[in-house]
Amino acid sequence: xxxxxxxxxxxxxxxxxxxxxxxxxxxxxxxxxxxxxxxxxxxxxxxxxxxxxxxxxxxxxxxxxxxxxxxxxxxxxxxxxxxxxxxxxxxxxxxxxxxxxxxxxxxxxxxxxxxxxxxxxxxxxxxxxxxxxxxxxxxxxxxxxxxxxxxxxxxxxxxxxxxxxxxxxxxxxxxxxxxxxxxxxxxxxxxxxxxxxxxxxxxxxxxxxxxxxxxxxxxxxxxxxxxxxxxxxxxxxxxxxxxxxxxxxxxxxxxxxxxxxxxxxxxxxxxxxxxxxxxxxxxx
Numbered sequence: 001x002x003x004x005x006x007x008x009x010x011x012x013x014x015x016x017x018x019x020x021x022x023x024x025x026x027x028x029x030x031x032x033x034x035x036x037x038x039x040x041x042x043x044x045x046x047x048x049x050x051x052x053x054x055x056x057x058x059x060x061x062x063x064x065x066x067x068x069x070x071x072x073x074x075x076x077x078x079x080x081x082x083x084x085x086x087x088x089x090x091x092x093x094x095x096x097x098x099x100x101x102x103x104x105x106x107x108x109x110x111x112x113x114x115x116x117x118x119x120x121x122x123x124x125x126x127x128x129x130x131x132x133x134x135x136x137x138x139x140x141x142x143x144x145x146x147x148x149x150x151x152x153x154x155x156x157x158x159x160x161x162x163x164x165x166x167x168x169x170x171x172x173x174x175x176x177x178x179x180x181x182x183x184x185x186x187x188x189x190x191x192x193x194x195x196x197x198x199x200x201x202x203x204x205x206x207x208x209x210x211x212x213x214x215x216x217x218x219x220x221x222x223x224x225x226x227x228x229x230x231x232x233x234x235x236x237x238x239x240x241x242x243x244x245x246x247x248x249x250x251x252x253x254x255x256x257x258x259x260x261x262x263x264x265x266x267x268x269x270x271x272x273x274x275x276x277x278x279x280x281x282x283x284x
Contacts (some may be wrong), residue, residue, distance in 0.1 A: 006268070014090065014091045014094040015088065015089060015090035015091070015092070015149065016088070016089045016090075016137060016243060017086065017087070017088050017137045017138075017149075018086070018087040018089075019084075019085070019086055019087075019138055020083075020084070020085040020087070021082055021083065021084055021085075022076065022082065022083050022085075023075065023076050023081070023082060023083065024076065024124040024195065025043055025073055025074045025075070025083060025085070025197040026073065026074045027038075027044060027048075027071050027073040027236055027240065028071050029048065029069055029070070029071045029193065029232060029233065030069065030070070030071065031067050031068060031069045031070065031183075031187055032067075032089070033066045033067060033091075033180075034066060034089040034090060034091055035063065035064065035065065035066060035087070035089070035090050035091070035092060035113065036063070036070075036087060036089050037061075037062070037063050037064075037086075037087070037088040037090075037152065037156075038060070038061070038062050038064065038072070038085065038086070038087050038088075039060070039061050039085070039087075039127065039130065039131070039134045040056065040059075040060040040072065040084070040085050041058060041059055041080075041083070041084045041085075041131065042058055042076060042077055042080035042081070042082055042084055043058060043060070043072075043074045043076060043080075043083040043085075044055070044057055044058060044071070044074050044075065044076075044077040044078075044115055045073050045074020045075060046069055046074065046239060047060070047062065047070075047071075047072050047074070047121070048069075048071045048073070048232050048235065048236065049062070049064065049068060049070050049118060049119045049121075049132065049165060049231045050068050050070070050118055050119075050165070050228045050232055051067060051227070051228045051232050051235070051267055051268075052118070052119075052165055052230035052231070053239070054121070056072070056074065057077065058077040059078060059107045059120075059124050059127045059128060059131070060127060061121075061122040061126060061127035062119060062120065062121050062122065063120040063122070064115065064118075064119045064121055065117055065118055065119055066092075066119055067218060068119060068159045068181060069118070069229055070226070071236075073236070073240070085173045086134040088149065088152070090138070090149075092113050092114065095109060095110050095113070095153075096110050098153075099154050100270035105150045106150075108157075109153055109154070109157065112156075112157045116164070116166075117165075117166045117218075117220075118164075118165035118166040119164065119165045120156070120159075120162050120165070120204070120244065121162065121163040121165075122156065122159050122174040123159050123161035123162060125159075125161065126155065126156075126159045126161075127172065129155070130152055130155065133146055133148055133151060133152050133169065134152070136148050137149065166219070168193070171207065176213055176217070178204065178205045178209075178210070178213070179203070179210070179214070179217060179218075181202065181203040182199050182200070182202065182203040182205070182210055182213075182214075183218075185199060185202045185203070186199055186225065186226065186229070187229065190229040190233075190253055191230070191233065191251065191252060191253035193251055193253075193255070194226065194253075196210065196211060196222045199222070210222075227267070229253075230252045230253045230254055230263075231252070231263065231264060231267055231268075232247050233251070233252045233253070234249070234252040234260070234264065234272070236250060236253075238272060238275055239251065239276065239278040239279060243262075245272055245273065248260070248272065249261075260272070
């Protein structure tokens, strides 16, 4: 099941810092309209960012773009007593307002953020550098806490070893209420039979307008977005269950086994069977 997270504000600011400690990270595919920075220490497992599935180790730092379905799944890494996770949610509009109201230095950061349609996996070196900053978010208060967050954001674009899932020209924020209705419905029902026409009907919008909104504000077509959600779910089933491939295809919403095989191979470059055998690692 895919869940949408409703992000509130902290101390009247349009950002929030969550801190988690535990022994495992359960698979919890979800999305939200905010940017998310996730710092994970002491864990090992798989990271799901849309239809991108890759391993993460005991130090992981990732930025996730708005409305991208994502999840982590893992357990405590060897030589670690527990898993520590810091999650920061924020809206790009907040940085835009700060830039326009006296901090023009933030404009370049905003431009960088708007080019990120999916997400960024940062280097281990930057994760290690920023680890103390995330710890300080738990201790600092007031302006010092905000400055600590801004310092984290300041250092993200400078990582030359970061892996970008997709870059694009400056993109609009998702603000049309009809698109929000459509995205909510799609993210809850992607495993069912769904078409652009039926989605447009749910959002009370014509197909042409919905197609344009998805393309401009999400950065992909309806079919690409639907396939991304289904492939992400399928990857989790392939790696966490022993379900036969026909059941994986059916449970993920693909209309047929042949359609599943075709889309999976086209996107991943390998068959679903090889993906499962290789535990999601790319073939060398």
